[in-house]
Amino acid sequence: xxxxxxxxxxxxxxxxxxxxxxxxxxxxxxxxxxxxxxxxxxxxxxxxxxxxxxxxxxxxxxxxxxxxxxxxxxxxxxxxxxxxxxxxxxxxxxxxxxxxxxxxxxxxxxxxxxxxxxxxxxxxxxxxxxxxxxxxxxxxxxxxxxxxxxxxxxxxxxxxxxxxxxxxxxxxxxxxxxxxxxxxxxxxxxxxxxxxxxxxxxxxxxxxxxxxxxxxxxxxxxxxxxxxxxxxxxxxxxxxxxxxxxxxxxxxxxxxxxxxxxxxxxxxxxxx
DNA sequence: CTTATTCCCTGATTGC
DNA sequence: TGCAATCAGGGAATAA
Numbered sequence: 001x002x003x004x005x006x007x008x009x010x011x012x013x014x015x016x017x018x019x020x021x022x023x024x025x026x027x028x029x030x031x032x033x034x035x036x037x038x039x040x041x042x043x044x045x046x047x048x049x050x051x052x053x054x055x056x057x058x059x060x061x062x063x064x065x066x067x068x069x070x071x072x073x074x075x076x077x078x079x080x081x082x083x084x085x086x087x088x089x090x091x092x093x094x095x096x097x098x099x100x101x102x103x104x105x106x107x108x109x110x111x112x113x114x115x116x117x118x119x120x121x122x123x124x125x126x127x128x129x130x131x132x133x134x135x136x137x138x139x140x141x142x143x144x145x146x147x148x149x150x151x152x153x154x155x156x157x158x159x160x161x162x163x164x165x166x167x168x169x170x171x172x173x174x175x176x177x178x179x180x181x182x183x184x185x186x187x188x189x190x191x192x193x194x195x196x197x198x199x200x201x202x203x204x205x206x207x208x209x210x211x212x213x214x215x216x217x218x219x220x221x222x223x224x225x226x227x228x229x230x231x232x233x234x235x236x237x238x239x240x241x242x243x244x245x246x247x248x249x250x251x252x253x254x255x256x257x258x259x260x261x262x263x264x265x266x267x268x269x270x271x272x
Numbered sequence: 273c274t275t276a277t278t279c280c281c282t283g284a285t286t287g288c
Numbered sequence: 289t290g291c292a293a294t295c296a297g298g299g300a301a302t303a304a
Contacts (some may be wrong), residue, residue, distance in 0.1 A: 001297065035281080061298080078280085078298050095282095114281045116298070155275060164299075172297070221296090222282095260276075262297070 002077045004136070004169030004209055006024040006217035006231060012082055013226045014108075017052045017085055018065070025049055032112070032129040037120045044121050048073060059129040060168030067178045074120040074128035075110075081117035084109045085226040086262040098242060113222070118260040132168040136205050141167065146205075147198035156191060158186035159260035161205070170205065173218055173240045176265045177208035180239045185271045186259045188263075211236070 003009070019046045026048045028041040036044045051067040058064065063083075065073035069105050075083065084090045090099070090109035098110040098118065110117065120128045131148075149166050150157065153222030159164050161175040170178070179186050181204030184197060193201070212218055220241060224230060232239075238248055243256040247267040 003298095026293095076298080079296080112281095113283075114297090116280065153274080159275085162298085260275095263295090 001079055001082070001171055001173065001220070002217070002223050003171035003174055003212075004058075005174070005212035005215075005233070006223050007061050007063060007077065007212055008058055009170070009216045009225055012054050014063075014083065015056045016104070016109070016194075017226070018056060018102070020052065020054075020182060021106075022050065023048055023067075023100050024053045024103050025101040026098065027100075028098045029096065032115055033098055034115065035110075035117060035119055037118050038127070039121060044119070045104060059135070060131075060132045061171070061262065062114065062129055062162055064125070064128070068148045070123060072120070072122050072125050072128065073121065073272060074125075076118045077112070078116035078118070080113040080222040082109075082222070082224050083226055084224070084228055098202075108226075109125070129168075131165050133164065133166045134168065136167050136209060139209065141202070142260055143195075143199035143202040146202045148193050150193050150198055150201075153190040155190055156187045156259050157184060157190045157201075158262075160190045160266060162260060167205070169209070172262050172264075173220070173237070174205070174208045175238055177212075178204040180204070180266060180271060181207050183272075186264045186266050187257070189211045205216055211232070239267060241265060261268065 026045040028036060028045060039073045040084050041144050053065055054068055055066040063075040067073055075247045085108055090107055093111055095111050095113045096109055097112045100108040150160060153160050158175050161170050182201040184201055212233040215231055215233035218234035219230035220234050221237055242254045242265060245252050247254055247270060252267055252269040254265055
């Protein structure tokens with residue numbers, strides 16, 4: 001499940017490989033009817049062919065390929081999507097949903113077991129990322145902003161962290177990790193979190209994301225970088241998928257519960 | 273506006 | 289052991 005650190009790793013890896021390259025030809029599997037948004041797949045392939053990649057950006061969990069002529073190619077990997085570069089990391093797989101041949105002979109393959117991934121080809125970026133909240137690693141994500149967004153929500157705090165309109169890029173892994181670092185129970189009502197604790201959560205979010213980014217993301221099940229390699233951070237998480245294992249701080253068994261419809265892992269002693 | 277629930281999809285896991 | 293039911297999860301859609 002690629003979240004901000006994984007998507008950012010993909011962006012950094014792909015940038016030197018794709019910048020300045022032209023997409024010579026595109027193919028979309030007829031077995032992936034929901035992949036291309038807003039356009040028929042054949043129209044998407046026709047319009048993207050011949051375009052040069054000028055830059056690659058990221059907003060939340062969205063990859064944004066800036067193409068010539070002001071076109072934007074947006075990609076969301078959802079649960080199991082992978083972008084693999086070159087034949088070496090594009091093994092024969094029944095889960096190949098789209099592929100892009102480049103003018104240097106390389107191939108970019110979109111592999112996605114569960115078919116939740118989505119792509120856009122638009123003039124207007126707002127059609128892709130219009131509803132996203134601030135980037136958690138940018139300057140406009142401040143402790144004061146976090147406190148203000150928590151204040152007006154009565155849902156469990158974890159639900160707010162997962163809300164892409166509140167903060168962009170946090171998913172199930174890093175929501176749990178950030179809440180552990182801040183010592184906050186995931187079920188706590190967001191609007192019951194005082195300014196001081198919100199500031200601690202702000203720090204926890206940044207730490208969790210930056211540490212994972214330093215390890216090139218987490219590979220719990222499906223995530224691979226564009227070369228087909230795993231990230232390293234799943235070996236270092238404090239709570240995520242550590243059910244019944246001892247907390248590294250106090251030794252208490254990590255618990256798993258359902259919060260906001262998602263599996264949630266926390267230390268009942270460190271996170272009251 | 274909010275929050276909760278369902279759906280998409282398929283391999284892995286659980287339960288009888 | 290074996291097969292069916294349930295689970296996992298991002299985010300859109302729908303319900304309340």
